Amino acid sequence: EVQLVESGGGLVQPGGSLRLSCAASGFTFSTYWMSWVRQAPGKGLEWVANIKQDGTEKYYVDSVKGRFTISRDNAKNSLYLQLNSLRAEDTAVYYCARGGYSSVTFWSQGALVTVSS
Amino acid sequence: DVVMTQSPLSLPVTLGQPASISCRSSQSLVHSDGNTYLNWFQQRPGQSPRRLIYKVSIRDSGVPDRFGGSGSGTDFTLKISRVEAEDVGVYYCMQGTHWPFTFGPGTKVDIK
Numbered sequence: 509e510v511q512l513v514e515s516g517g518g519l520v521q522p523g524g525s526l527r528l529s530c531a532a533s534g535f536t537f538s539t540y541w542m543s544w545v546r547q548a549p550g551k552g553l554e555w556v557a558n559i560k561q562d563g564t565e566k567y568y569v570d571s572v573k574g575r576f577t578i579s580r581d582n583a584k585n586s587l588y589l590q591l592n593s594l595r596a597e598d599t600a601v602y603y604c605a606r607g608g609y610s611s612v613t614f615w616s617q618g619a620l621v622t623v624s625s
Numbered sequence: 626d627v628v629m630t631q632s633p634l635s636l637p638v639t640l641g642q643p644a645s646i647s648c649r650s651s652q653s654l655v656h657s658d659g660n661t662y663l664n665w666f667q668q669r670p671g672q673s674p675r676r677l678i679y680k681v682s683i684r685d686s687g688v689p690d691r692f693g694g695s696g697s698g699t700d701f702t703l704k705i706s707r708v709e710a711e712d713v714g715v716y717y718c719m720q721g722t723h724w725p726f727t728f729g730p731g732t733k734v735d736i737k
Contacts, residue, residue, distance in 0.1 A: 552717065552728055552729075552730050552731050553666075553674065553717055553719070553728040553731075554728070555725055555726040555727065555728070558726075567724050567725070568725075569725045570725070603673060603674070609721070610656070610660070610662040610679075610721035610722070610726075611662060611664045611676065611679050611719070611721045612676065613676055613685070615673040615674050615675070616673065617673055618673055
């Protein structure tokens with residue numbers, strides 16, 4: 509059974525940092541692009557970043573470039589998102605998703621990140 | 626960025642009746658590799674999104690055949706042939722041809 513289990517969400521002050529982790533199981537992690545997609549409360553979906561199987565290609569939406577970093581550890585079947593210089597508008601549920609070259613095929617349960625003083 | 630628009634944004638439907646959602650992109654979604662990366666996702670209340678359709682018209686495994694996708698270029702449609710209670714939720718189209726990938730605003734489907 510495919511599973512993506514996130515951890516690391518929570519409340520952080522503006523300007524602060526947070527690291528999201530996503531543990532994958534039930535599939536060969538190292539053979540898939542992986543992505544992060546977010547959803548602000550009551551709003552639609554926004555693609556944040558994706559990363560190639562070997563980590564050599566990474567893409568970010570403009571609003572997070574220079575602040576967020578996507579990474580992966582294929583030995584640990586894990587995906588990460590480092591969030592720095594957080595702003596109120598980054599408040600959202602962050603989903604880890606399998607895929608990312610042209611689509612995603614499976615989503616995590618999501619982790620809420622709240623940026624507030 | 627490619628702007629995705631959907632209509633209607635709200636769609637009350639009668640059980641057993643058909644439903645149709647339109648999705649338009651601000652530029653062609655035909656990729657240089659010849660594929661058209663237009664996807665449809667369903668998000669039921671309180672759940673994570675689930676992909677229904679990819680590459681315009683290919684249903685994902687386990688998706689009921691009452692869901693069908695069509696279209697080309699910049700105009701796409703998701704049709705539900707007979708709406709069931711479990712189809713309530715928000716439907717998003719998403720383009721995976723041009724980076725950054727972008728979603729439509731979503732169409733909320735509920736039962737009349």
